[in-house]
Amino acid sequence: MDMHAIEFANVSLCVGGDTLLRKVDGRVPKGRIVALIGPSGSGKSTLLSLCNLMRTPTSGEVFVEGREVRTWPVRKLRQKVAMVFQSPTMFPGTVADNLSFGLHLHGLSLSNPAGLLEDVGLNSSLLDKRAEDLSGGQKQRVALGRTLAMQPDILLLDEVTSALDVHAKLEVERTILSLHESRGTSMLWVTHDLAQARRIADIIFFMDAGELVEVRDDAAAFFEQPQSAPAQRFLATMREGDGVE
Amino acid sequence: MSFATLSFTLVFVAISVGLSIWLRLGVQRDVVIAAVRATIQLVIVGYILKFVFQAHNVLFILAMIALIVCVATWNARSRARHISGIGWRIGLSLLVTEVVTQALLLGLHIIPFQPRYVISLSGMIVGNAMVASGVLLNRLQGEVANKQSEIETVLALGGSPRQAIYPHLKQAIRAGLIPTIDSTKTTGLVQLPGTMSGLIIAGASPVQAVRYQLMILFCILAGSAIASILLGFLAYPRLFNHYEQLVYEEGVQSGRR
Ligand SMILES: Nc1ncnc2c1ncn2[C@@H]1O[C@H](COP(=O)(O)OP(=O)(O)O)[C@@H](O)[C@H]1O
Numbered sequence: 001m002d003m004h005a006i007e008f009a010n011v012s013l014c015v016g017g018d019t020l021l022r023k024v025d026g027r028v029p030k031g032r033i034v035a036l037i038g039p040s041g042s043g044k045s046t047l048l049s050l051c052n053l054m055r056t057p058t059s060g061e062v063f064v065e066g067r068e069v070r071t072w073p074v075r076k077l078r079q080k081v082a083m084v085f086q087s088p089t090m091f092p093g094t095v096a097d098n099l100s101f102g103l104h105l106h107g108l109s110l111s112n113p114a115g116l117l118e119d120v121g122l123n124s125s126l127l128d129k130r131a132e133d134l135s136g137g138q139k140q141r142v143a144l145g146r147t148l149a150m151q152p153d154i155l156l157l158d159e160v161t162s163a164l165d166v167h168a169k170l171e172v173e174r175t176i177l178s179l180h181e182s183r184g185t186s187m188l189w190v191t192h193d194l195a196q197a198r199r200i201a202d203i204i205f206f207m208d209a210g211e212l213v214e215v216r217d218d219a220a221a222f223f224e225q226p227q228s229a230p231a232q233r234f235l236a237t238m239r240e241g242d243g244v245e
Numbered sequence: 246m247s248f249a250t251l252s253f254t255l256v257f258v259a260i261s262v263g264l265s266i267w268l269r270l271g272v273q274r275d276v277v278i279a280a281v282r283a284t285i286q287l288v289i290v291g292y293i294l295k296f297v298f299q300a301h302n303v304l305f306i307l308a309m310i311a312l313i314v315c316v317a318t319w320n321a322r323s324r325a326r327h328i329s330g331i332g333w334r335i336g337l338s339l340l341v342t343e344v345v346t347q348a349l350l351l352g353l354h355i356i357p358f359q360p361r362y363v364i365s366l367s368g369m370i371v372g373n374a375m376v377a378s379g380v381l382l383n384r385l386q387g388e389v390a391n392k393q394s395e396i397e398t399v400l401a402l403g404g405s406p407r408q409a410i411y412p413h414l415k416q417a418i419r420a421g422l423i424p425t426i427d428s429t430k431t432t433g434l435v436q437l438p439g440t441m442s443g444l445i446i447a448g449a450s451p452v453q454a455v456r457y458q459l460m461i462l463f464c465i466l467a468g469s470a471i472a473s474i475l476l477g478f479l480a481y482p483r484l485f486n487h488y489e490q491l492v493y494e495e496g497v498q499s500g501r502r
């Protein structure tokens with residue numbers, strides 16, 4: 001039987017009176033990269049947080065490698081399915097402390113912090129700097145390094161390059177893609193950068209107002225010919241935005 | 246002091262009320278209520294204590310201690326309505342505090358097993374432990390609201406709730422203890438503590454009064470430390486659910502990133 005890295009089965013999430021997610025069905029095949037795009041507030045971050053059980057759906061099921069997330073040992077699940085948040089949080093201490101933070105939680109240590117730092121495009125001279133003193137983009141890359149150090153099988157990325165300049169963005173993108181090449185990491189990658197989505201995606205998920213309205217196996221085809229009306233509108237406004245810039 | 250003499254002290258209440266009306270502070274009602282409540286509570290407590298002291302029955306002593314712990318629990322609980330199941334945890338930590346301190350006081354023959362010692366000390370120890378517990382709970386909830394992203398980042402890295410909360414729990418426990426530590430440091434310099442004043446007014450020698458006061462200060466320090474550390478460790482698991490997610494009230498949650 002074909003096992004998926006992540007599978008959403010009729011997933012809904014309601015908080016208070018709001019429906020944040022409505023009947024989401026979708027699959028992230030093993031070893032593939034899914035780009036998750038959609039207007040802001042459409043529920044992308046929320047959908048991500050279901051995969052490592054940071055939140056629980058109100059109804060429906062989420063499977064990781066064929067097993068429902070609520071039946072996984074929680075910490076093991078979160079080691080396997082790692083997440084990089086939209087806004088990076090640094091812990092008190094140096095950059096090196098932050099890079100090894102995740103491993104320390106599990107009683108492990110980081111063998112090559114300098115190498116890891118260079119992998120995410122930062123100079124290893126930063127290792128002894130206080131993490132709070134870094135720029136936003138540098139923090140984002142340290143947070144990414146901290147998560148990559150855990151060697152997850154599945155990676156959840158939430159707009160991880162949105163705070164970076166073009167050069168840094170491409171560098172981080174390359175790091176993530178090379179990890180994907182070497183370890184076959186499956187990824188669910190939220191991005192609002194359509195050119196990036198086009199570069200990295202095997203599959204496109206398009207969300208709108210809490211619904212997964214379009215899933216396309218061919219990223220290029222999605223951008224040429226979006227099928228759903230919300231996706232057509234979204235792509236049109238995004239292109240207008242680019243034109244203005 | 247006779248009731249007649251005591252009634253003269255109503256002059257002080259009248260002064261407060263008069264000032265409040267004159268300056269339109271709007272607290273005259275509260276002053277009167279406070280004065281009436283204090284009078285009724287203390288007069289009743291006075292008679293109850295008189296009865297318990299004379300009866301010299303262990304059951305009455307235990308009942309008084311139970312009452313003290315219950316009232317203190319109820320009071321501290323109002324600080325943490327949002328944490329479910331916090332009530333009995335507060336009660337348990339106050340009870341343990343009471344049992345440990347009294348066991349030491351009695352076991353080491355620091356005080357004799359007489360109701361006037363046991364009950365007065367219990368009141369002071371539990372009362373201060375109650376204040377420390379209230380501060381602890383308040384601060385713990387504040388830390389969770391402010392450090393939500395740090396806590397969730399630890400959880401997302403596969404850390405345990407304990408690993409996620411520990412630095413913040415430590416801060417909260419410290420916050421609960423600092424007022425007690427600070428007032429112990431300056432004791433006698435700014436104001437004479439209550440016990441000592443009471444003993445001196447009642448005619449004890451200041452040197453004797455100081456010894457009692459020191460004993461009480463040390464008991465209060467230990468009691469507050471035991472209560473807030475115990476309560477901290479009993480309370481923090483209530484901040485997480487079965488799936489090791491941080492739980493928060495609706496209001497806080499809707500303000501998420
Ligand atoms: N805990 C919550 N309670 C209520 N509303 C929330 C909560 N978390 C997110 N939301 C709302 O859910 C919607 C989707 O949010 P999100 O998943 O962050 O969108 P996206 O990542 O696509 O920008 C937003 O309207 C947001 O305000």
Ligand SMILES: [Mg+2]
Nearest residue numbers: 044045086158
């Ligand atoms: Mg988002």
